[in-house]
Amino acid sequence: MLIGALLRVPARAIHRRLIRELNAAGFEELRLPHMAVLEFPGPDGARPGVLAERAGISKQAMNQLLRSLEEHGYIARSAAPNSGRARIIRFTSRGHAAYSKIQEVLREIEREWSAELGPKRFAQLKELLRVVWESPLTR
Amino acid sequence: MLIGALLRVPARAIHRRLIRELNAAGFEELRLPHMAVLEFPGPDGARPGVLAERAGISKQAMNQLLRSLEEHGYIARSAAPNSGRARIIRFTSRGHAAYSKIQEVLREIEREWSAELGPKRFAQLKELLRVVWESPLTR
DNA sequence: TAGCATAGTAAATTAACTTTACTATGAGAG
DNA sequence: CTCTCATAGTAAAGTTAATTTACTATGCTA
16 A cells, blocks of 8 residues: 555544544535635634645635635735735634634644554654654655 | 544655656646546556545546546546446556556665665565555545 | 447537736835 | 836636536435
8 A cells, every 4th residue: 555545544633533523513605615724733823825825726716715704704805005906814703713723623633643553652753753743754 | 643644645745656656657637636537556457436435536427637637648538348328448558558658667766765774674664554454444 | 129227429618727917015226 | 307117906807616506317225
């Protein structure tokens, strides 16, 4: 089994479960594409262009996601201080609640994995992934 | 850092690199959605409905991907033996070549990761991911 | 053999992303 | 100072990809 499938399958399982549990928790408008905005480290305080780059989509596509999230009351696009053109994304309270829910589900998933692998091996797994993350490999 | 981001970011990096290198190697029609068909363990010998379930998309969506891949000469949809309605997907030689290219790129990525982490830690990482894979966690 | 479930397909619709195009701001050259 | 050019953000149009709806053909079983 090559590394592609080994990473892809669990990553996708987590993604789908997040959406499912968010929808069940009352955040019904959230679809998979919205996760590009909400996932770690979240949009709060960031600028649209930075979010687009993070997510690996165009600024225009990000703008559509942001507009959608704004219409549904998750975020606000406000003018940045000290700058005429820059914008800053801010969570509304609903946005904060959704983001907290995501964290909560992820922590629950971590508990489950930890139970399955044992705490020691789970910590090892996270540590190895962190090393990969911080290396130039993922850029 | 929670497990979601730790898995998602490298998985996406691999995904994008695969597309990039496939396109550069002459498989120019392949887009990201096609990967749902081509990624491990590949469509060869499988039935459309099974592929759809694997990829987590509807049978209809899978059918569109298969038609697109058929039009571009990667696969053939042939009637399954001993059954009137079932179909079997078969790689053409071009499809085989693309699939081999994917394997090749993945092995190159594994070499890079192995060099970065060291062979021992890389083997550990794969082993831990394999345990996760085989557990009920990813279903 | 009638009724029903399943596999596969297709058309229409909806959703999501890219391409193209524009405005406004800011930075630097002259 | 002001002209030019690069950058941030946005929007509309067009394209691509997905779902929803609907249908045919096959096979099972009551």
